[in-house]
Amino acid sequence: MAPEETYLTPQGLRQLQEELDQLRSVRRQEVADRIQEAKEIGGTVDNAEYEEAKNEQSFVEGRIIDLEAMIQSAVIIPDHSKSKGGTKSGVIEIGSIVTVQSAADNKKRKYTIVGTTEAAPAEGRISNESPIGRALLGKKVGQTVEFTVPSGVQRLKVLEVR
DSSP: OOOOOEEEOHHHHHHHHHHHHHIIIIIHHHHHHHHHHHHHHHOSTTOHHHHHHHHHHHHHHHHHHHHHHHHHTEEEOOOOTTOSSOOSSOOOOTTOEEEEEETTTOOEEEEEEEOGGGOBGGGTEEETTSHHHHHHTTOOTTOEEEEEETTEEEEEEEEEEO
8 A cells, every 4th residue: 555645844844853752762772771771770560660661662663653754755845835826727726825704794704724733723734634624635726615623614705815
């Protein structure tokens, strides 16, 4: 089975690489030291310190594997934040910065479409796999999108695409 693509901005890729470097160079050694200290103090049988350190080691190694897979399968999203006008095609894609207006309350909102790894809805970065993200992909200025959320069907009008 082919690895799933991980959509990342250049900044997101740097952050994952920094985390991976930190885990490999610092955290791995810290955990190994904790395991050694716990062994010296009380052996490995019925030693809560040792068990906790081994569990932490499993977590760190699992995170390293996950980060390596995400970095290896990374697809870099173009940075639209510096563009003045719309996208070349005017079509919303991953990386687009989109201004929309809600049909329910006429509020304007700005979203950046990112991959799931970098999604932070409170900061306006929505995943391409979220209901809003999926609905917006492929749309143009002037179009209205509908999507379903737990509270019901919502409608947004696309006002601007960068």
